[in-house]
Amino acid sequence: xxxxxxxxxxxxxxxxxxxxxxxxxxxxxxxxxxxxxxxxxxxxxxxxxxxxxxxxxxxxxxxxxxxxxxxxxxxxxxxxxxxxxx
Amino acid sequence: xxxxxxxxxxxxxxxxxxxxxxxxxxxxxxxxxxxxxxxxxxxxxxxxxxxxxxxxxxxxxxxxxxxxxxxxxxxxxxxxxxxxxxxxxxxxxxxxxxxxxxxxxxxxxxxxxxxxxxxxxxxxxxxxxxxxxxxxxxxxxxxxxxxxxxxxxxxxxxxxxxxxxxxxxxxxxxxxxxxxxxxxxxxxxxxxxxxxxxxxxxxxxxxxxxxxxxxxxxxxxxxxxxxxxxxxxxxxxxxxxxxx
Numbered sequence: 001x002x003x004x005x006x007x008x009x010x011x012x013x014x015x016x017x018x019x020x021x022x023x024x025x026x027x028x029x030x031x032x033x034x035x036x037x038x039x040x041x042x043x044x045x046x047x048x049x050x051x052x053x054x055x056x057x058x059x060x061x062x063x064x065x066x067x068x069x070x071x072x073x074x075x076x077x078x079x080x081x082x083x084x085x086x
Numbered sequence: 087x088x089x090x091x092x093x094x095x096x097x098x099x100x101x102x103x104x105x106x107x108x109x110x111x112x113x114x115x116x117x118x119x120x121x122x123x124x125x126x127x128x129x130x131x132x133x134x135x136x137x138x139x140x141x142x143x144x145x146x147x148x149x150x151x152x153x154x155x156x157x158x159x160x161x162x163x164x165x166x167x168x169x170x171x172x173x174x175x176x177x178x179x180x181x182x183x184x185x186x187x188x189x190x191x192x193x194x195x196x197x198x199x200x201x202x203x204x205x206x207x208x209x210x211x212x213x214x215x216x217x218x219x220x221x222x223x224x225x226x227x228x229x230x231x232x233x234x235x236x237x238x239x240x241x242x243x244x245x246x247x248x249x250x251x252x253x254x255x256x257x258x259x260x261x262x263x264x265x266x267x268x269x270x271x272x273x274x275x276x277x278x279x280x281x282x283x284x285x286x287x288x289x290x291x292x293x294x295x296x297x298x299x300x301x302x303x304x305x306x307x308x309x310x311x312x313x314x315x316x317x318x319x320x321x322x323x324x325x326x327x328x329x330x
Contacts, residue, residue, distance in 0.1 A: 014302070015302035015303075015306045015307075016306050016307065016308055017307075017308055018307045018308070018309065018311050037308075039308035039309050040308060041308070042239045042240075042242040042243040042246070043143055043239045043268055043308075044308035045239070045242055046235050046236070046238040046239035046242060047235060047239075047306060047308070049238060050231065050234065050235045050238065051306060061253075062238065062241050062242075062252060062253055063252075065242070
């Protein structure tokens with residue numbers, strides 16, 4: 001079963017990438033994000049992270065942002081889950 | 087006034103004639119005046135809406151949405167004016183000399199020039215709304231949030247080039263010397279005022295949250311996009327308010 005964070009993160013990617021409803025349901029842990037989706041430039045990633053802070057009520061420091069966490073959906077979800085558990 | 091149906095549409099030829107670029111005289115920071123640009127649907131009608139654009143990258147992402155809202159308002163009998171902020175879009179003024187106070191004065195001048203009866207501020211445009219006319223603030227955002235996101239984008243881009251920068255370091259430098267963020271060269275005044283200013287809550291300026299419009303805000307999109315239903319909803323909210 002999907003966690004609340006998982007649901008919200010899919011919704012957020014839908015909003016940022018302008019996906020059709022349900023399209024983000026197809027993401028699995030290995031789905032490529034940054035580096036695979038040309039829309040996700042540094043401005044879009046900054047927007048995504050700022051919106052994550054808002055919707056998950058977390059604060060993300062720049063030194064926590066690593067290239068690996070933006071590479072796949074699974075890595076970004078793991079980061080969000082870990083931040084919300086803290 | 088009684089707004090017409092939102093579904094009322096003009097022919098393409100009518101619309102080309104209805105929408106036009108306008109020049110308006112804008113006060114400059116050194117006390118002079120200079121012409122700035124606005125996109126206008128102007129037929130000399132009584133309800134006249136000044137639209138203050140969102141700031142920086144969000145302004146680009148919401149421009150098409152703003153024009154879609156203007157088309158609907160035009161069809162319903164409302165004139166509207168989407169102004170440039172000095173130093174942005176078609177403006178020949180330098181962005182480095184601008185400030186939120188200067189932009190607020192510019193928007194007051196635009197409101198007077200266009201004899202605006204109402205104002206609609208989009209996102210960060212809510213930080214520079216003239217106090218003299220009633221209207222709406224769509225999805226207002228704090229200046230510090232806008233700044234934080236722009237600085238974050240710069241840090242991420244710099245890191246790809248092997249350069250490490252920090253929020254605190256860039257912000258301190260920006261407040262003292264100005265800062266280039268995502269291609270926007272901001273002067274120290276603008277950086278300092280963004281860091282401090284929040285959208286003003288005042289009587290006569292109603293907040294329209296994204297929840298009232300439905301869907302997700304188009305400023306979030308990685309690429310500029312449009313949404314017919316959202317444009318319908320925002321135009322309808324404005325028309326209901328004007329009719330009151």
